[in-house]
Amino acid sequence: MKNWIIIFIVSALVGFGAGYFIFQDKEEADGTNQTTTQEKESKQENVVKEESKDSNAPKTATTSDGGIFSEKGCISCHSVSALNIQGGATGPDLSKAYDNVEGKHGKPIKEFLKVPTSAVMSGVIEGNPLTDEEIEKIVEALKKAAEK
Structure with missing residues (x-):
């Protein structure tokens, strides 16, 4: 009998813990978490500004070399090493994306950015859709990166 109680308690704790993490991620995806998208973007901009103050820091996205990546939050997951743009490591480096997206995802990069x-x-773009002008800027920067 004692073993059943211990198994029940452990199972309940594991279940509640898993539920907490699952629903916390869902709240972030839905935008219902207390940290708003604007607050996250503001924090990200502050990090980029702090990094740019240090002359020895890796180069981050600027307007002339692909600032669209930081404007749209791409660098929170991706880097573009060919343009010396440091970003997150969650997503792949986008240096060869201009050439590789169609083969990997079955559609040209412009179409992929509209409907991934x-x-x-899909979740990222749905939550923060790109305008045609932004897609053009991204494609232009990725083409530049692929040529290096």
Whole structure:
């Protein structure tokens, strides 16, 4: 009998813990978490500004070399090493994306950025859609990166 009680308590704790993490991630995806998207973007901009103050710090996205990546939050997951843009390591480096997206995802990069075929990017783009002008800027920067 004692073993059943211990198993029940452990199972309940594991269940509640898993539920907490699952629903916390869902709140972030839904935008119902207490930290708003604007607060996250503000924090990200502060990090970029702090890094740019240090002359020895890695180069981050600027307007002339692909600032669209930081404007749209791409660098929170991706880097573009060919343009010396440091970013997150969650997503792949985008240096060769201009050449590789069609083969990997079955559609040209412009179409992929409008309606992504990957589950992760679908959620990201759905929550923060790109305008045609932004897509053009991203494609232009990725083309530049692929040529290096």
